[in-house]
Amino acid sequence: MPPGSYRITGYETRQVVDIDFSTFVTEWRAEVIEHQNGKRYVAPFPEDVTRPIQYGVGVKSTAVYMSQYQLIPYNRVEEQFQDQMGIPISAGTINNFNKVAFERLETFESWLKEQLRAAALIHCDETGINIGGKRRWLHNVSNERFTFYYPHEKRGCEANNEMGILPMYEGIICHDHWKPYFKYGRLHSLCNAHHIRELERAAEQDKQKWAEQMILLLTEINKATNDAGGCLEKATSEHYRKRYRDLLLEAELECPPPDEPAEKKKGKTARSTARNLLERLRDFEDETLRFMDDKIVPFSNNQAENDLRMTKVQQKISGCFRAMEGAKIFCRIRSYLSTCMKQGVTASEGLRLLFQGKSPEFMNVKEQSAE
Numbered sequence: 001m002p003p004g005s006y007r008i009t010g011y012e013t014r015q016v017v018d019i020d021f022s023t024f025v026t027e028w029r030a031e032v033i034e035h036q037n038g039k040r041y042v043a044p045f046p047e048d049v050t051r052p053i054q055y056g057v058g059v060k061s062t063a064v065y066m067s068q069y070q071l072i073p074y075n076r077v078e079e080q081f082q083d084q085m086g087i088p089i090s091a092g093t094i095n096n097f098n099k100v101a102f103e104r105l106e107t108f109e110s111w112l113k114e115q116l117r118a119a120a121l122i123h124c125d126e127t128g129i130n131i132g133g134k135r136r137w138l139h140n141v142s143n144e145r146f147t148f149y150y151p152h153e154k155r156g157c158e159a160n161n162e163m164g165i166l167p168m169y170e171g172i173i174c175h176d177h178w179k180p181y182f183k184y185g186r187l188h189s190l191c192n193a194h195h196i197r198e199l200e201r202a203a204e205q206d207k208q209k210w211a212e213q214m215i216l217l218l219t220e221i222n223k224a225t226n227d228a229g230g231c232l233e234k235a236t237s238e239h240y241r242k243r244y245r246d247l248l249l250e251a252e253l254e255c256p257p258p259d260e261p262a263e264k265k266k267g268k269t270a271r272s273t274a275r276n277l278l279e280r281l282r283d284f285e286d287e288t289l290r291f292m293d294d295k296i297v298p299f300s301n302n303q304a305e306n307d308l309r310m311t312k313v314q315q316k317i318s319g320c321f322r323a324m325e326g327a328k329i330f331c332r333i334r335s336y337l338s339t340c341m342k343q344g345v346t347a348s349e350g351l352r353l354l355f356q357g358k359s360p361e362f363m364n365v366k367e368q369s370a371e
Contacts, residue, residue: 130320
């Protein structure tokens with residue numbers, strides 16, 4: 001600085017954000033007294049302090065967070081605890097923490113099913129998973145506020161009945177037209193994102209002009225519905241419904257049904273993929289267009305697909321589940337963590353509460369209203 005007279009006019013600041021892993025040990029001492037007759041008495045320890053040396057809430061919740069939420073394989077969780085925290089922890093111990101979390105979440109799972117059974121709208125989907133080297137199915141029932149996962153050997157009604165949600169459900173089910181879902185619920189809504197993917201295939205591979213026009217029409221209806229606040233006025237709805245029907249009538253000329261054989265055989269004559277799609281859109285008009293007439297019904301089943309996405313990531317990172325037990329542990333914990341985050345509770349906080357023996361505030365049923 002040049003020589004002269006100076007005065008302080010303020011400050012400039014810079015900050016460095018860093019982390020420092022620290023481990024601490026809390027030692028509890030219970031006073032021991034001895035009677036004159038030689039009998040010893042030991043003061044009680046806190047209820048959750050049951051062993052000479054044990055892991056605390058922070059270790060347990062962090063291990064479950066890393067393995068079940070961040071999907072880090074057990075051996076890498078071991079390495080991080082040892083390298084960064086100086087805590088020797090085995091894969092068996094991590095697995096035990098996950099089992100404890102699973103057992104403690106039994107009450108949550110029952111509560112969760114009640115919430116979904118009472119909801120006005122739910123999304124359903126399923127995806128293949130590998131358990132013990134065999135193809136099994138991961139089922140999902142969810143909406144904007146709750147998520148439920150369940151693994152099963154089967155894909156259809158047997159699994160749905162065992163889950164215990166759909167058999168008692170009386171609302172609207174949004175799905176991808178998997179037929180077993182039609183056995184449940186009061187009304188249905190079909191995923192139009194799924195329809196658009198199929199229409200794109202029909203347009204590109206089968207050169208179906210009507211499919212291109214249907215994509216544009218569905219997209220237009222969706223935009224109009226969103227602009228109207230989620231529900232169209234009756235006159236506008238009827239206008240779009242007429243355009244929808246007229247387009248499918250035109251499609252009949254471009255994509256007609258197959259000729260019936262002279263000798264009628266049992267069953268339905270085979271149709272092309274494009275023809276099957278056309279007939280589905282025709283026969284399930286109400287289910288396809290329900291989103292424009294009911295404010296709570298979305299355009300697509302993307303909610304369920306998004307909720308299932310991280311389970312597919314788990315399969316890519318860790319490979320298959322060794323047994324059904326591991327899959328059930330994963331699904332119940334993920335149901336809890338996904339629901340927590342939808343309710344504004346972080347996964348870390350949810351696990352901390354769990355190992356403290358507490359329930360998140362959103363589980364107060366009196367304050368929880370059905371959708």
